[in-house]
Amino acid sequence: MSSRPSLSHAPFVAVAGLSARMLAQSAARAGLRVVALDVFGDRDTREAAELWFDIGAGPLSIDATRLVAALERAARLPGMIGWIGGSGLEPFVTQLCRTRDLPRLIGNPEHVNAAVRDPQRFFALLDALDIPHPAVAFARPADGSIETQHWLIKHADGCGGTHIEPVSMPGAAHLPAQAYFQRLSSGRPHSALFVAARGSARVLGFAEQLTCRMGTLPYVHAGSMGPLGAAELSPVVEARVRAAIAAICARTGLIGINSCDFLLDGEVFELLEINTRPSSTMTLYETASPEAWPNGLLAWHIEACRHGRLPPSEAQATFAVPAASEVSVAPVAPVMPKAHPLAAWRAGQQVLFAPRPFLVSQSFSDACLRDPCCRDVPMPGTWIEAGQPICTLLVRAASLPAVRHALEAQRALVLQRIETRHEPDYAFIQCHS
Template sequence: MMPHDSSRAPRVAVAGLSARLLAQSAARAGLSVVALDIFGDRDTREHAGLWFDIGKPDGNGLSIDRARLYDALEHAARLPRMLGLIVTSGLEPLANELSRAPGVPRFIGNGAQALAVRDPRRFFALLDDAGIPHPDVRFAPPAAPDGPDGPDGPESWLVKRPDGCGGTHVEWAGDVDRTVPRAYFQRLAQGRPMSALFVAAHREAVVIGFAEQLTVAAGRLPFVHAGSLGPALLPADTAARVSAAIEAIVWKTDLTGLNSIDFLLDGDDFSVLEINARPSSTMALYETVWPDVWPRGLVGAHLDACLHGALPPVAHGCAAATPPPSLFAGQRVVFAPEAFTVSRDFSDACFADPACHDVPLPAARIDAGMPVCTMTFTAPAFAALRDAMEREHARLLQRIDTLSRS
């Protein structure tokens, strides 16, 4: 924990595996921020007046300690001018519980509403009822009459855990114990991984923008989240059909605030993968590209929707104030090529670099394959954005190599 500031602004608590992005957006909204996460990165602490460590005491794995979480939330609830709690990736399984728990800040987002999209049996039945396309789903292990690589073999199927996040909940069906509780099986489908960020209230939704999702393979995990590029410009008809699917889902579930939908785009066709019933990391793309449209950050839009039922103006299913982008933004998670301890020089160099975010503290231990930081970049076109992404990624890996041991 670190001392909180003396600001008289309203407070908001933001919590997740990493709270930096929410803390940054909330600070843009003029709020005093209380951040709860497992990293305590330098720029998280810069945007937050208070930070609480909610990671496992032994530092083992990327997981949240329940007792620490509730202790921190009870402390935050006693602070003056506390508006409430916004959660992001990592706290989805506790959303309904937190929305009803006594002694913690008011929950701002989806509590019970999230159950309809987190439960795969309910969610895919909802999609079928609404005529919304999705890859084949089953709740028993796939058979393999045509061999492991055949159309019904385990190599053609993924197994997903509905309470996971960031791609760490997705594995090849042939690589896991078939008795994984609550897991479901989804057929591998063609298409470019995409997402749409939207804000909802009173069973209506407004699309903020579309983004291309980046993934990497990590050991047994084939699709670990590695960043995003956006806003992606979809054909008008395709964008309208995805927006209509979002509107149908929101009508049936009463989702509120910022949410995102993951889908595959194959030509003009799309198929829905899942809903993230909380603010998504892609919000950073739209705040970067359209700062004048979202001067209070997208956390401001989330608060307006959740607390006041207010949505931004809409035109053709999307936020009306968003002009055609003259700039595109990208973010790329950098994973450690090998284990290292963060040096003071490395941490200082990253903290001084405007392209670098989620900056680790000196002496932090980062295991091989774990996230080091997030690089962000802008360009006037998608092709230039991809080039910048590769260039910035290579530069950060070189920095790790040259400064991590100094």
């Protein structure tokens, strides 16, 4: 049973994605009633939400029909202020924006999303703004100059690194819609999280992205660490990235929480893409400085999208939740306490992938749910194949080296749980006979 206080008069918000846990927890922290739509139905997702809908078409994919049907049901809830999309909804944005009888989208409208997610428009914009990026191509050159080891093929409607593949030779001269070639660069992946409204942006911080190889996919998202300080990100680079984000927001009209992915090689940065949705790195800032965001960052996503308000640069900010009767009548008024120095904590999150197939036992699930460093805790009886995500590890420490050490220790602990917390053999037989 959830330990959250009664919210019987608070408005509803729907959150959707491959995993809705992060959004659901942040929305609940803001005092909202949550409807979660995802493919996992993890225990902590259900704990943060009053309702959960399964929108899966398989272990790691979304069914468009189930997604639309669930949003239609959510729209009928009293006091529903809208829905917020997370990772995995990229292929469905156009359909959802054009479907009637859904809750209001709290996020970037279709034309704004297209301005930065359509690769031909986006890289043309970067060139016009003189923002550096790796070389791109939209058709295989006839002279065969694209060599496998130097180029990648990317799908702009993908996410989590599963949309990035090595170029196979030979191949078709033209690419499918939303795909493009991009030249490999030597930089390391980073991201900046920002809130946008009315053509302006407030950068919340910078993070280092963690990736891993999964089969033939070389850059699968595996987590992040941050916020980065001056020791990890020079003021010169920070200023350049901030300027690039400001220019893009001024030209496109992005709203709400978005993230900017870029490569960093020394003081040379190259912009990769803009994710037009709340990024998983939100968790880093809520974890590293909970006193700065006592009501969660999603509250400021809603403020920016509905009322064009940006969070203060260096102040705590709390979020006044409207009563259900006020949802469509009055703007939400944020409360801004006095600014104070934030503790220099860092946070890290890492997706733990299964080293072998296993059945999630009640004991394993309970142990992870009690563990403050585990998120996305699977339900007992879940069958997890090798290479699929088990859970997300989340730690806080005083430095990035300490974060790395804590993640390794937590990883070892959870893997040990897999080996020691088994159900009796008959549980396996019942589930898989």
